[in-house]
Amino acid sequence: MRDLVLFCKSYRDDVLRAKQLIRSVEKYNSEGLSLYVSVPSSDLAVFREHCAGLACNFLTDEEIVAANPAIDDGKFAALPGGLAQQVVKSEYWRLGHAECYVCLDSDCYFLRPFAKSDFLAPDGAPYTVMHESKELLHFCEVVGLPKIERDRARECEEIMGLFGRAGRYWDFGPIPVVWSAKVWRDLDDKYLKPRSESFIDAIRRHPGELRWYGEALLAYGSIPLWPVEPFFRCYHYEEQYYFWRRAGETDERLAAHYLGVVMQSNWDKNLDLVKRFRYSKLRKRVRRMFRGY
Numbered sequence: 001m002r003d004l005v006l007f008c009k010s011y012r013d014d015v016l017r018a019k020q021l022i023r024s025v026e027k028y029n030s031e032g033l034s035l036y037v038s039v040p041s042s043d044l045a046v047f048r049e050h051c052a053g054l055a056c057n058f059l060t061d062e063e064i065v066a067a068n069p070a071i072d073d074g075k076f077a078a079l080p081g082g083l084a085q086q087v088v089k090s091e092y093w094r095l096g097h098a099e100c101y102v103c104l105d106s107d108c109y110f111l112r113p114f115a116k117s118d119f120l121a122p123d124g125a126p127y128t129v130m131h132e133s134k135e136l137l138h139f140c141e142v143v144g145l146p147k148i149e150r151d152r153a154r155e156c157e158e159i160m161g162l163f164g165r166a167g168r169y170w171d172f173g174p175i176p177v178v179w180s181a182k183v184w185r186d187l188d189d190k191y192l193k194p195r196s197e198s199f200i201d202a203i204r205r206h207p208g209e210l211r212w213y214g215e216a217l218l219a220y221g222s223i224p225l226w227p228v229e230p231f232f233r234c235y236h237y238e239e240q241y242y243f244w245r246r247a248g249e250t251d252e253r254l255a256a257h258y259l260g261v262v263m264q265s266n267w268d269k270n271l272d273l274v275k276r277f278r279y280s281k282l283r284k285r286v287r288r289m290f291r292g293y
Helices: 012-028 041-050 061-066 073-077 081-095 134-143 146-162 181-195 199-205 209-220 238-246 281-289
Strands: 002-009 035-039 057-060 098-105 108-110 127-129 177-180 226-228 232-235 260-263
Touching (some): 002 081, 012 035, 035 061, 035 081, 057 061, 061 073, 081 199, 081 209, 134 146, 134 238, 177 181, 232 238
Parallel strands (some): 002 035, 035 057
16 A cells, blocks of 8 residues: 555536646645545536546546545535535545545645645654644734634534543644544544444534544654644635735745745635626725735
């Protein structure tokens, strides 16, 4: 079994984003790490058409979910897309492609060359994204988004409580992150199975696969903990993007400290397969605050 591969979960509307990601992997993948892209079986033809000739291995969500006999197909089919993609990403380890995988989203792209050493520590354990999100929380305070901090505190407390952990609120993202099969296996064996549950039950009750992984790692010590800050610069909100771009942030400057960029598709619609118009009132306010961009 390999020690590390790249994995992306995508779907039809994100095919152009996935194509951008795959091209960036081809350009900067200095050690030839394998890239797997999973999509619903009904979307596979669209991806093969748009990504023809690109270096990636396509999988279907259905074959990943089928690797876990505890998952009810009907329950999975009934999940909203946002929860279904969390289940697929969190179940990929069962296919046995690698001990660890870099979990990517379609709205990611690399900015510079990368290698295993960017994701695996000297002892072979994966680096774990783990931090307190102070930069993002400070930004939300500056532009007036108090709900973000309140929601984060609630989400942290909910999953921390399930594992009996007290203390600081840690964030274990944003994606991309490096996940170990050992952590997911321990979550399954030590938390879910004793409760006769699958990850579908867990994610329906408390959405947030990043927190489930991180808190399970802290609870069970499945692998050595090598904490790192995020690998990619993530623009969670369009307001954040315009704020920092107005301040002079560019992809070229970001490459000094980040491996890539995440332009979250919940607000960045430039690469939607089907174009939809959206304009944020808060974005207007932020642009008035920082005129000239």
